Amino acid sequence: MESIKELSKEIPQAVISRLPRYFRYLGELKDEGVTRISSKELSNLMHVTASQIRQDLNQFGGFGQQGYGYNVEYLYHEIGKILGLDKTHKLILIGAGNLGQALVNYMNFQRRGFLFCGIFDNNPALCGKKIRDIPVQPMENLERFVKENDIDIAVLTIPKTSAEEVAGILSECGIRGIWNFAHCDLSVPSHIQVENVHLSESLMKLSFRLKSDARI
Numbered sequence: 001m002e003s004i005k006e007l008s009k010e011i012p013q014a015v016i017s018r019l020p021r022y023f024r025y026l027g028e029l030k031d032e033g034v035t036r037i038s039s040k041e042l043s044n045l046m047h048v049t050a051s052q053i054r055q056d057l058n059q060f061g062g063f064g065q066q067g068y069g070y071n072v073e074y075l076y077h078e079i080g081k082i083l084g085l086d087k088t089h090k091l092i093l094i095g096a097g098n099l100g101q102a103l104v105n106y107m108n109f110q111r112r113g114f115l116f117c118g119i120f121d122n123n124p125a126l127c128g129k130k131i132r133d134i135p136v137q138p139m140e141n142l143e144r145f146v147k148e149n150d151i152d153i154a155v156l157t158i159p160k161t162s163a164e165e166v167a168g169i170l171s172e173c174g175i176r177g178i179w180n181f182a183h184c185d186l187s188v189p190s191h192i193q194v195e196n197v198h199l200s201e202s203l204m205k206l207s208f209r210l211k212s213d214a215r216i
């Protein structure tokens with residue numbers, strides 16, 4: 001039988017991008033003590049069609065049983081495994097400014113297994129300062145820290161002017177993933193996964209929808 005990992009290679013990106021939302025809803029149901037749910041009930045809750053849910057989950061071999069629905073706990077754990085949340089990810093932050101500090105201070109990432117282990121900044125005035133007990137270190141320590149601590153993800157909260165250069169250093173250190181908040185698209189080797197987060201783009205989409213609403 002194919003493993004979940006092998007199957008997930010062919011899964012459409014659109015399905016993958018919906019999995020975190022399934023995971024979140026199932027986690028809430030689990031916390032409320034719900035043990036099973038039909039695709040119809042899940043569909044009402046999530047405001048997506050039951051057929052979309054069945055199609056999405058069938059990509060991974062189903063998980064549901066006719067007449068029973070889905071076992072909430074099992075599905076939650078299976079989706080967690082597909083998303084790689086069954087292991088701890090070790091993170092470093094680069095750029096200990098306003099945004100970077102807010103991210104490190106947000107406790108929920110840790111609950112999901114994303115652990116900030118190191119913080120780096122090129123401003124000497126910040127070095128030594130602690131954010132949630134993690135000292136800010138100078139950039140000179142970066143390479144050794146990543147190698148010695150088996151870090152897999154770097155969070156970039158630095159200006160776009162230096163993001164490309166820092167991404168280059170990270171790729172040489174063996175980082176496998178970059179969560180990029182800098183306002184630029186990074187060119188990195190293909191073995192490094194980059195996830196861009198642009199809050200302003202999300203706001204622009206909202207602005208567009210408000211504009212469209214006003215025309216109705």
Ligand code: NAI
Binds near residue numbers: 159181
């Ligand atoms: P900030 O100025 O408070 O913090 C930036 C930090 O990066 C500073 O501590 C600075 O010393 C450090 N830094 C600059 N160049 C560096 C380098 N080469 N190596 C190491 N550290 C370096 O800025 P803020 O508000 O925290 O924003 C950070 C970046 O994130 C900005 O470029 C901003 O445009 C972007 N941003 C992106 C958002 C998004 O949704 N993607 C939302 C908000 C900000």
